Structure formats: structure tokens, C-alpha cells
Amino acid sequence: MEADLYDEFGNYIGPELDSDDDEDDLDAEDRDVDEGDEDDDDEPADADDDVPGMEVVLHEDKKYYPTAEEVYGPEVETIVQEEDTQPLTEPIIKPVKNKQFTLMEQELPATVYDMEFLADLMDGPELIRNVTLCGHLHHGKTCFVDCLIEQTHPEIRKRDDVDVTEINLILFFFFFFYSFRVGIKSTPVTMVLPDSRGKSYLFNIMDTPGHVNFSDEVTSSIRISDGVVLFIDAAEGVMLNTERLIKHAVQERMAITICINKVDRLIVELKLPPTDAYYKLRHIVDEVNGLLSTYSTDENLVVSPLLGNVCFASSQYSICFTLGSFAKIYSDTYGDINYNEFAKRLWGDIYFNPKTRKFTKKAPSSNSQRSFVEFVLEPLYKILSQVVGDVDTSLPRVLDELGIHLTKEELKLNIRPLLRLVCNRFFGEFTGFVDMCVQHIPSPQEGARNKIEHTYTGGLDSDLGEAMAECDPDGPLMCHTTKMYSTEDGVQFHAFGRVLSGTIQAGQPVKVLGENYTLEDEEDSQVCTVGRLWISVARYQIEVNRVPAGNWVLIEGCDQPIVKTATITEPRGNEEAQIFRPLKFNTASVIKIAVEPVNPSELPKMLDGLRKVNKSYPSLTTKVEESGEHVILGTGELYLDCVMHDLRKMYSEIDIKVIFHDLITLYYSTVFISVSYQCVTFFLNKITMIAEPLEKGLAEDIENEVVQITWNRKKLGEFFQTKYDWDLLAARSIWAFGPDTTGPNILVDDTLPSEVDKALLGSVKDSIVQGFQWGTREGPLCDEPIRNVKFKILDAVIAQEPLHRGGGQVIPTARRVVYSAFLMATPRLMEPYYFVEVQAPADCVSAVYTVLARRRGHVTQDAPIPGSPLYTIKAFIPAIDSFGFETDLRTHTQGQAFALSVFHHWQIVPGDPLDKSIVIRPLEPQPAPHLAREFMIKTRRRKGLSEDVSISKFFDDPMLLELAKQDVVLNYPM
Numbered sequence: 001m002e003a004d005l006y007d008e009f010g011n012y013i014g015p016e017l018d019s020d021d022d023e024d025d026l027d028a029e030d031r032d033v034d035e036g037d038e039d040d041d042d043e044p045a046d047a048d049d050d051v052p053g054m055e056v057v058l059h060e061d062k063k064y065y066p067t068a069e070e071v072y073g074p075e076v077e078t079i080v081q082e083e084d085t086q087p088l089t090e091p092i093i094k095p096v097k098n099k100q101f102t103l104m105e106q107e108l109p110a111t112v113y114d115m116e117f118l119a120d121l122m123d124g125p126e127l128i129r130n131v132t133l134c135g136h137l138h139h140g141k142t143c144f145v146d147c148l149i150e151q152t153h154p155e156i157r158k159r160d161d162v163d164v165t166e167i168n169l170i171l172f173f174f175f176f177f178y179s180f181r182v183g184i185k186s187t188p189v190t191m192v193l194p195d196s197r198g199k200s201y202l203f204n205i206m207d208t209p210g211h212v213n214f215s216d217e218v219t220s221s222i223r224i225s226d227g228v229v230l231f232i233d234a235a236e237g238v239m240l241n242t243e244r245l246i247k248h249a250v251q252e253r254m255a256i257t258i259c260i261n262k263v264d265r266l267i268v269e270l271k272l273p274p275t276d277a278y279y280k281l282r283h284i285v286d287e288v289n290g291l292l293s294t295y296s297t298d299e300n301l302v303v304s305p306l307l308g309n310v311c312f313a314s315s316q317y318s319i320c321f322t323l324g325s326f327a328k329i330y331s332d333t334y335g336d337i338n339y340n341e342f343a344k345r346l347w348g349d350i351y352f353n354p355k356t357r358k359f360t361k362k363a364p365s366s367n368s369q370r371s372f373v374e375f376v377l378e379p380l381y382k383i384l385s386q387v388v389g390d391v392d393t394s395l396p397r398v399l400d401e402l403g404i405h406l407t408k409e410e411l412k413l414n415i416r417p418l419l420r421l422v423c424n425r426f427f428g429e430f431t432g433f434v435d436m437c438v439q440h441i442p443s444p445q446e447g448a449r450n451k452i453e454h455t456y457t458g459g460l461d462s463d464l465g466e467a468m469a470e471c472d473p474d475g476p477l478m479c480h481t482t483k484m485y486s487t488e489d490g491v492q493f494h495a496f497g498r499v500l501s502g503t504i505q506a507g508q509p510v511k512v513l514g515e516n517y518t519l520e521d522e523e524d525s526q527v528c529t530v531g532r533l534w535i536s537v538a539r540y541q542i543e544v545n546r547v548p549a550g551n552w553v554l555i556e557g558c559d560q561p562i563v564k565t566a567t568i569t570e571p572r573g574n575e576e577a578q579i580f581r582p583l584k585f586n587t588a589s590v591i592k593i594a595v596e597p598v599n600p601s602e603l604p605k606m607l608d609g610l611r612k613v614n615k616s617y618p619s620l621t622t623k624v625e626e627s628g629e630h631v632i633l634g635t636g637e638l639y640l641d642c643v644m645h646d647l648r649k650m651y652s653e654i655d656i657k658v659i660f661h662d663l664i665t666l667y668y669s670t671v672f673i674s675v676s677y678q679c680v681t682f683f684l685n686k687i688t689m690i691a692e693p694l695e696k697g698l699a700e701d702i703e704n705e706v707v708q709i710t711w712n713r714k715k716l717g718e719f720f721q722t723k724y725d726w727d728l729l730a731a732r733s734i735w736a737f738g739p740d741t742t743g744p745n746i747l748v749d750d751t752l753p754s755e756v757d758k759a760l761l762g763s764v765k766d767s768i769v770q771g772f773q774w775g776t777r778e779g780p781l782c783d784e785p786i787r788n789v790k791f792k793i794l795d796a797v798i799a800q801e802p803l804h805r806g807g808g809q810v811i812p813t814a815r816r817v818v819y820s821a822f823l824m825a826t827p828r829l830m831e832p833y834y835f836v837e838v839q840a841p842a843d844c845v846s847a848v849y850t851v852l853a854r855r856r857g858h859v860t861q862d863a864p865i866p867g868s869p870l871y872t873i874k875a876f877i878p879a880i881d882s883f884g885f886e887t888d889l890r891t892h893t894q895g896q897a898f899a900l901s902v903f904h905h906w907q908i909v910p911g912d913p914l915d916k917s918i919v920i921r922p923l924e925p926q927p928a929p930h931l932a933r934e935f936m937i938k939t940r941r942r943k944g945l946s947e948d949v950s951i952s953k954f955f956d957d958p959m960l961l962e963l964a965k966q967d968v969v970l971n972y973p974m
Contacts, residue, residue: 108540110155113192113200115542118535121192121202125445125471125550129437130204130498132221134249135231136239137210137900140261143315144231145189145207149538150318151429152191184209184642186217186483188496188536188552195438196328196431203437204552207538212241212587212902213636215248216619219583220482220565222248223455224498224552227255227441229433230288234280234312235265235868238287240837240900246288248586250295253454255441257309259433260284264314267384272867274377278370280867285310305347305372309440311432316416318424319380323347325432326376333403346371383426387419402426444550445471452500455480458578467501473548477502477510479568480580484559484615485536490650493559493615495566496536498552504568505546506533511574512558513567515582524561527571531556564618584705585619588903589633590666590832590879593640594942595647596630598655606630609652613643616651626783627944629659633666635903637883664942665879667935668787668830668906669779671822684804687768688795689817691825695724699744699788702737709737736769739777739785747772750792760798760805767807768793771814780819780827780949781913782939787830787906791818823949828908829932832879835904838889839870840897847892848873855881855888856928876904880935909935914949 086092108115121127133141149156187207192200206221208214210231222228228249232242249256266277285303292301303309305323313320321329323346327339345352345359350371353364359371369378386398399406404425413421442450448471452460460469467475481497504510507530514524534541534554547553558568567579597606610622610630620643621633634640648656671691701707707719713732720731733749747769751761772791779786799805836857838848845862852859857877864871877885882901889897911918911932918933920926926934937947 108542109153111191112152112154117200118190118192118202118542119544121200122535122544122551123473123548124202125473125548126443127200128202128204128444128550129227129441130225130444130550130552131437131441132206132208132218132225132228132254133231134208134218134221134228134245135210135261136233136236136241136245137212139210139231139233139236139239139242140313140315141210141231142187142207144259144261144313144320145187145205145538147315147318147320148191148193148205148430149189152193184211184214184217186221187538188554189538190535190542190552191537193434194429194431195434196325201434201438202551203434210241211638212244212900213634213639215241215244215587215902216583216585216617216635217483218245219248219585220618222252222254223482223565223583224480225254226444226447226451227257227437229437230256230258231261232258232284232288233265234260234263234284235270236839237280237284237865237868238291240835240902243291244586244902246291247295250292250301251584251586253450255447256292256301256303257311257436257440258285258288258303259311259313259320261313261315263312263319263380264317264384266867267381268388270867274373274381275369276867277377278373281312283866306344307440308436311436313430313433314423317420319427320430320433321427322432322436323376324435325427329427330375346375348372383422384419387422388415448500448550455580456578457581458576462576464501464574464577470501471549472501473503473550475501475549476574476577477504477508477568477570478577479504479510479553479555481555481558481562481566481568482583483618484562485554486612486616486650490612492556493562493612494534495555495558495562495568496552497555497566497568499547499549501549502570503546503548504530504533504553504555506530506544509571510558510568511571512561513569513577513579514561514563515565515579517567517579519576519578526561528558528561530558559615563615583618587619587635588832589619589621589635590903591636591640592631592633592664592666593644594625594629594631594659594664595644595656596659598657602652602654605652605654606647606656609647609654609656612651613647616646617643625943627942629943636901664939665832667782667784667909667939669781669784669822670786670788670828670830670908671825672828672908684799684809685764685813686795686797687793687813687817689821690792690794691818691821692790692792694744694746694788694790698724698746702744702746703742705742709734709741735765736772738769738773740773743773743776743785744787745772745776746790748790748792750794751796756796757798760800761796764798764805764810767805767810768814770807771811772818774811775815775818775822780823781829781936783943783945784939786822789822789825791821823914827913829913829935830906831909831935832903833876833905833907834879834882834901836873836875836877836882836885836899836901838873838875838897838899839865840873840893841869842871844893844896845871845873848889848897851885851889851892852877855885857881877901878907879903916948 133144135141186209189203189205189207191203191205193203194200204225206225208218208221228245230242230245230249232238246256260281263277263281266272266280272280285305288303292303293299305312308322308324311320311322323343324339327337327343327346330342331337331339348370349361350359351361351363351368352358352371352374353360355364383398383402386395396411399422404422406421406425410418410421449460449469452465452468456465456468459465464476464478466472468478477499478501479497479499481495483496484493485496486493509527509529512526512528516524533544533547533556535544535547536552536554541554555568558566565580565582567577569577595606597603607630610632614620614622617634617639619635623631623633625631632640632643634643644656644658648654671693701723707716709716711719716734717726717728717731720726720734721728730748730750735747735749737743738745738747749761751758776786776789778784799809836852840848842864849859851857852875855877857875859873859875861874862871885901886899889899909932911929913932913936915933918930920930920934920937936949940947
């Protein structure tokens with residue numbers, strides 16, 4: 001048989017033949033050819049014994065194997081692989097890799113409402129509420145959304161987080177093991193919810209992360225919302241991020257409501273008596289109102305359960321009620337009760353007199369309970385204690401009295417699911433939450449004017465402005481996108497935003513305006529065609545063909561020109577349209593890492609990944625240093641961990657290494673004290689300038705846009721004169737803020753008309769301002785920005801010939817004089833400081849102090865949390881010393897302390913960075929007076945700059961001679 005003579009690849013393995021013999025001498029039996037059938041002479045002997053799919057053909061008694069192209073067609077790829085050129089674990093033909101980074105439903109799940117009804121509600125802006133759920137880490141926002149989804153989607157029992165890359169933080173210390181999930185992306189959910197009267201509203205809800213590192217997600221969500229629901233843990237109270245979010249919501253002019261969540265912890269964990277639980281809840285409300293009065297000038301901005309803008313919830317056990325919804329339970333049970341009037345008597349120092357059956361402000365007896373305790377907390381305590389305590393005997397009787405009917409199988413459930421089921425049956429749907437949002441958060445129609453005034457860079461006196469202020473679905477299209485969501489394969493992005501006027505339609509041509517677009521410079525704009533449109537409901541999306549004003553929308557096909565935010569409008573007929581303001585974050589990206597691909601040839605893939613990851617994270621900044629390093633700036637360690645995960649696994653799929661193993665902080669340069677040394681720069685033009693430090697708080701006001709350079713001279717002068725005691729003439733002579741229009745430095749024209757030709761000086765003003773912007777953007781110490789410095793122009797001699805006072809001559813001159821004035825005014829480095837909040841038991845407080853002291857940190861407050869066995873320690877720590885702080889803290893406290901840190905302020909680094917007498921020894925910790933010098937030298941080394949700053953580089957010879965004459969060279973080497 002031929003199978004005995006040839007292997008599976010067609011190689012001859014039979015007995016050796018003589019040289020004179022030929023393969024033709026093999027008899028017909030050996031070839032397994034049927035000679036009796038003349039028609040089969042050309043048939044293969046046994047095709048199954050040859051290469052699979054290859055037909056063996058005998059031509060002139062010789063074997064012939066056709067090529068793959070001949071067998072399978074011309075589109076087949078033939079791969080010839082030599083031996084030992086790739087490992088056995090790697091297949092020759094790799095399978096097609098199907099990337100999927102989001103958990104998306106293939107089909108629309110069943111809902112308690114009709115999808116057509118949801119689409120119809122989109123046309124009624126008065127029935128829409130755009131809400132952001134925000135709060136501190138682990139205060140129950142996502143679990144609350146789970147309850148809403150269970151309420152509206154009966155087949156979905158638990159909503160998994162949408163983003164697969166959400167981080168599982170597993171901490172293992174000694175014998176402690178913790179595992180919890182941290183949200184890193186904001187998740188939009190659109191659903192129809194009924195209020196207590198059964199009226200349906202369309203809710204656009206954004207579930208945001210609670211970690212302070214991801215507060216940029218909250219900022220992007222707030223921009224397209226009309227109000228926020230602030231979640232506060234009943235046991236932990238107001239925490240670090242809670243306070244920051246209150247301030248941020250006030251600055252963004254949001255309607256504020258609060259949800260005191262996890263009230264079950266007061267009963268189950270802390271085991272507080274009902275009266276103490278009431279004091280705990282009231283303390284939280286009072287603390288929030290104290291923060292609102294601090295950050296807002298509106299005296300009417302108050303939260304109170306009596307006003308209806310406070311609800312109480314326990315997401316774990318499906319509990320949510322306001323005073324009104326709880327009073328309605330009494331009304332439905334007993335009847336003939338005006339539950340609105342009853343609800344007004346359920347908070348505060350109000351008591352019920354059982355004899356007169358009236359409410360009084362004085363306690364009828366010494367053991368009388370407040371109405372909230374008697375009518376709300378005690379029934380809640382009894383329900384929980386009955387379910388937890390005696391399930392078999394008394395619980396069925398109690399449930400019958402409450403009108404709750406459970407099957408025998410349901411009564412056999414474990415305690416937690418049984419408690420959740422009983423509370424769900426007793427409290428019903430979350431109508432109290434819906435009532436709170438409907439009454440205290442404006443609809444898109446009501447809140448449109450306030451939203452446009454705050455976010456739109458143009459005026460409202462045009463037809464376009466009026467259409468947006470009225471939320472007109474028939475007006476010109478204006479859509480503001482604030483977030484980019486990656487597709488399933490991580491290749492493209494969908495823009496998420498809010499339609500503020502007009503109606504966006506699938507397949508419609510639109511004009512996308514970027515953040516740098518102005519009416520004078522239209523370069524940052526591009527005409528695109530809208531693809532499909534969706535309404536996002538977390539795990540699945542509802543495709544629609546149009547979205548009118550007032551709604552949120554997910555847009556396909558417009559992602560290419562968008563980096564962070566964008567304004568989408570009509571391509572023609574809307575030329576007066578301006579952009580919406582870029583996002584203003586409540587934190588800063590001060591931690592940076594430098595990255596490069598392991599394989600240098602994969603640099604284009606990494607650059608493409610950097611562009612994509614820059615779209616995905618709102619506050620992320622990527623840039624290229626002059627040394628060629630690709631730098632990523634983020635808000636913290638966890639933030640950069642998530643960025644690097646996405647960059648490696650999702651967007652570039654290559655090996656990327658961090659060049660420096662240590663994280664790096666951003667350093668600013670500043671001046672410490674004012675000096676009278678006047679720095680002069682000559683280059684056909686003579687400019688004299690001095691540098692002084694700014695008044696305390698002025699740099700922050702400029703950055704937060706409390707004062708703007710675009711104000712008229714009179715308004716600008718009044719601000720500086722009244723708040724910072726500036727001379728009125730000097731205040732009206734401010735030329736620029738820098739770098740950019742919100743930079744924390746000021747350029748002032750302090751020249752006198754009797755000494756300087758103001759006309760000539762005014763002709764080169766723009767060039768001097770550009771030189772000032774350039775100099776403050778790249779300071780002389782570390783090539784980092786300058787901060788908190790006022791530059792005064794004291795004298796200027798400008799060339800008469802226009803040829804000699806062009807931008808090419810004046811801009812470098814202005815930059816050099818900025819550098820020289822800065823270096824002669826005691827330059828210092830500034831480093832970012834974090835505000836740290838630590839929660840720990842009382843016996844671990846001393847360990848927290850120890851860890852902070854080793855990292856140049858200092859404690860500002862140490863106080864117990866009311867109604868809790870924990871302490872809160874508030875402190876400041878340098879960002880450079882915060883790396884690994886949380887791990888170190890948990891190690892010293894056996895995992896009992898939990899810390900969160902967020903950027904707070906800039907502070908001067910101790911020491912003189914230009915002191916050459918300091919010797920930096922490698923691998924040795926430096927004393928405090930040497931830190932500035934160490935930071936400067938190491939930063940310059942990393943950037944490929946010379947180790948020291950050569951001051952003579954920025955001084956002209958006439959300036960050096962002048963300094964020599966005045967003998968004020970000091971210790972600075974030339």
C-alpha cells in the first residue's frame with residue numbers, strides 16, 4: 001500500500017531503490033492503482049493519506065501536489081515557515097483576536113415600560129431630568145443605580161459594572177484580606193421612573209466614580225446635568241470628596257439634593273439607639289448646610305428633609321424614602337391622613353402627644369420621642385430586628401400585619417436577601433427619590449438659561465442664544481459633548497453629550513468645533529457626518545434616529561476631531577455659533593511619568609494609543625518634552641495605573657515601559673522676595689524689568705477665573721484695588737496673565753509717559769506679551785512653568801525703525817529679560833502638596849502620625865467621627881513623598897487605616913536651588929535645606945539639560961557690566 005511507502009506529507013519512506021530503478025518500477029499493487037478500471041488511471045491512489053485538502057494527481061507516473069491557491073482559490077495566503085524560527089507556543093497562523101472591553105447586551109432586555117414610550121418622553125423636555133449621582137468613595141452610588149435598574153428591568157437582578165477594566169483592589173496585609181471595586185468611568189443610564197402619583201418622567205442619570213483621583217469624570221458629568229444628588233454614608237458622614245463635590249457643584253451652579261445612604265449601618269453595625277441615630281442624621285444635614293453657606297452666597301441654598309431635598313436610603317436592602325413618601329405609607333395604610341401636612345411634622349424638635357393626638361414643640365413627658373424617631377426610625381428598627389432576630393415565630397405575624405405576603409420558599413432565604421425582599425415589599429419603588437428630583441432639580445427647559453449663561457462663550461442676545469435658552473427642538477442644532485466612550489474593540493470612540501437646541505439626526509452632516517475654535521480662528525473645526533445615535537442604558541444601548549433638545553445622546557462618526565470636549569452645530573447657516581467652555585476641573589494633574597515602547601519600532605502604535613487614552617480620560621495630559629520624552633500627567637497613582645493599563649491592553653497592545661521607575665511631580669518656579677535689581681536686555685531694543693512675588697491668593701483667583709484679563713480696564717482696576725490694595729494706575733496697566741489667559745503670573749506696564757514713548761511701546765505690546773508668555777511657560781530653573789510672579793516693565797527704549805522692532809527682535813528680548821529678572825529675584829522651586837484624609841481606629845492614630853512624619857507630612861486636624869469608633873486625621877503631605885504612602889500606612893496599622901489624597905496647593909521647597917555649595921551625594925537622603933537643589937538638578941538631568949543654570953546665558957554684556965559696576969553680582973556664578 002502506498003500508505004506504507006509515503007508519510008502524511010508525501011515523503012517517500014519505503015525501501016531504498018537501486019539507482020537504476022525508478023519509481024515507475026513499483027508494481028501496480030504497491031501503488032494501489034486499480035489497473036482493471038481504465039477510467040481511473042489518473043485518479044489518486046488514496047487521497048486520505050495525503051495532505052488534508054490536497055488532491056494528489058499522477059502525471060506520467062509521477063506524484064504532483066497542487067498549490068493551495070489552485071485548491072482553495074487565489075485569495076488564500078501561503079505561509080512558508082522555516083524550522084525553529086518561532087516558539088511552539090505561538091501558532092503559525094494566529095487566530096483573529098476579538099477585543100471587547102465593554103459588557104454589552106446583544107438584545108434589548110425586558111422593561112416595565114415600553115421603549116416607544118421612552119422615545120416619546122424625549123420630546124417633552126418638561127418631563128426630563130438630567131441628574132448626576134456623586135459622592136465619596138463607597139457611599140453607595142452604583143448600588144443605588146442597581147436598585148433602579150432592578151425596579152425597571154425585572155429580568156436583570158444585578159447590573160455588573162460596564163467597564164471591564166474597572167479595578168479590583170486587593171489588599172493583603174498579614175492576615176487581612178480586602179477586596180473591593182472602584183469605579184473609574186462615569187456610566188450614563190436612561191430610564192423611565194414614576195413619582196408617588198404615578199406620573200412618569202424620563203431620567204438621564206450619570207453614575208460617577210467616588211475616588212478623588214477620578215473627579216474629572218464627575219466634572220464632565222456635571223457639565224451636561226441640571227442637578228446633582230450627593231450621596232453621603234450615614235455612618236461615615238461628610239468625607240474628603242463630599243466637601244469637594246459640594247464646592248464644585250456650587251461653582252457649576254447646580255441644583256443640589258442629598259441622599260443619606262446606608263442608614264442600615266446605624267442599626268446593624270454601629271447599633272445606635274433610634275435617638276442617637278436621629279442626632280447622627282441631623283448632624284450630617286447641618287454639616288452639609290454649613291458647607292453650602294461657606295461656598296455659596298445664595299442664602300436660599302439649604303437642604304432639609306422638610307424641604308424635600310433630602311432622602312434616606314439603604315441601597316443594599318432596597319430602602320429609599322423621603323418624609324413625604326414615608327408619610328404616604330401611613331396614609332395608604334390608615335387612610336384619612338393628609339400626608340403632606342404629616343410629613344412637615346416628621347423632622348426637628350416636634351413631638352406627638354398621644355392624649356391630645358396633636359403635635360407639639362415641647363415634649364409631653366420626659367421619655368417622649370421626637371416625631372422622626374417615633375414614626376420613622378422605630379418602625380424601621382422593628383422591621384430590621386424582626387427579620388434578623390426571629391424569622392420562624394413572630395415574623396409571619398408581623399408581615400401579615402404589614403400586608404406583606406411571602407411564600408414558604410421566600411421565608412427560607414438567608415437573612416440578607418430576606419431582609420432586602422421584606423424592605424422592598426414594604427417601601428415599594430423609589431418614588432421618594434423621583435419626587436425629590438422632580439421638585440428640586442429643574443427640567444432642561446427650566447434650567448436651560450442658567451446652563452447657557454454659565455457654559456456658553458457667546459452671548460444670549462442672538463437667535464441662537466435664545467433658542468438654547470428656551471431649549472427649542474426646532475431651533476439651530478447645538479450639542480455639547482463632554483465625554484468620549486470607547487467602542488467594543490477599542491478602535492473608535494463615541495461622543496457623549498447633551499443637545500441644547502435643535503434636533504440631531506442620524507446621517508446628518510454637522511460641524512464639530514474644538515476647544516480652540518474662535519470666530520476669528522476657525523482652524524479647529526471640521527465637517528463630519530453623524531453615524532448612528534443611541535440612548536445609553538449602562539450595559540445596553542437603544543438606537544434612535546433623532547434626539548431633540550434637552551436629552552443626552554451617544555454619537556457615532558464624530559470622534560476624529562474631538563480630543564476632550566466639543567461643540568456640534570450645523571455646517572451652514574449657523575456661522576455665529578461659538579463654543580462651550582472647556583471643562584474646569586476641581587483638581588490638577590501634577591503627577592507624571594515618562595513612557596516609551598520596549599520595541600522602538602512600535603513607537604507609532606504607542607503614539608496612537610496615547611491619542612486614544614487622552615480622549616478617554618478628561619483631565620489626562622500628554623506632551624512631548626524637549627528631550628523627546630513622552631510624558632503623561634495624571635491626578636494620582638491609581639489614576640496613572642488605570643491609564644497605563646488602558647494604554648497597554650486596550651489602545652496600543654504593545655509592551656510599554658516607564659522610563660523612570662519613580663513617579664515624578666510637576667515643579668513650578670517662583671520668586672521668594674522682591675529685590676531692586678533692574679534687569680535690562682539689549683538687542684536693538686532696551687527693556688528694563690523687575691520681578692516680585694504676587695499677593696497671597698491672587699494666583700488662585702486668576703486660575704479659578706475669579707478675575708479675568710478680558711474684563712475692561714475699569715472693572716479690572718476696581719478688583720485689584722479693593723481686594724489686593726493695588727494702586728489704581730498699576731491695576732489698570734495690567735497687560736497680561738501668563739502663561740495663557742489664566743496663568744498665575746502678571747505682566748504690568750509700570751512705565752511713565754514722561755520717560756517712555758507710549759506709542760512705540762504700544763506698537764510692540766503684543767510681542768512683549770508673547771515673550772512674557774513664552775518665558776513663564778518654560779522657566780529657567782527646570783524648564784517648567786513660573787508661578788506667582790509679577791513682572792513690572794520699568795523702562796523701554798524701542799527702535800524707531802519698524803524693521804528693528806518686529807516680533808523676531810522683541811519676543812526673544814522680552815523672554816530674556818523675564819528670565820534675567822526672575823533669576824535676580826531669589827528664585828525658588830514650588831512643589832505640589834496633597835491634602836490627605838485618613839480614617840483609622842483610635843489605637844492606630846499614633847501610627848498615622850509616625851508615617852506622616854517620615855514623609856514630611858504634618859497633621860492639621862485629628863478628631864473622632866461622631867457616632868462612630870473611628871478617628872479622622874487630616875494632614876498635608878508633599879506629592880513627591882506621597883508615592884507608596886497608602887501602602888506604608890496600611891502596613892503600620894495592620895490594614896485598619898484607609899487614606900485618600902488629593903492635590904491642594906503649591907508650596908515652596910526649602911532651600912536655594914542655585915546654591916552651588918550644596919553637594920548632592922547619590923543614594924543618600926538629603927536634608928531639608930538641600931531639597932530644592934536636589935530637585936532642580938535631578939529634573940534637569942532627566943530632561944537632558946545641563947546640571948546647573950548659567951545666569952550669564954540670559955544676560956547681555958551691557959547688563960553684566962552694569963551689575964559689576966553696582967557690585968550686586970552676589971554669589972551667582974557667571
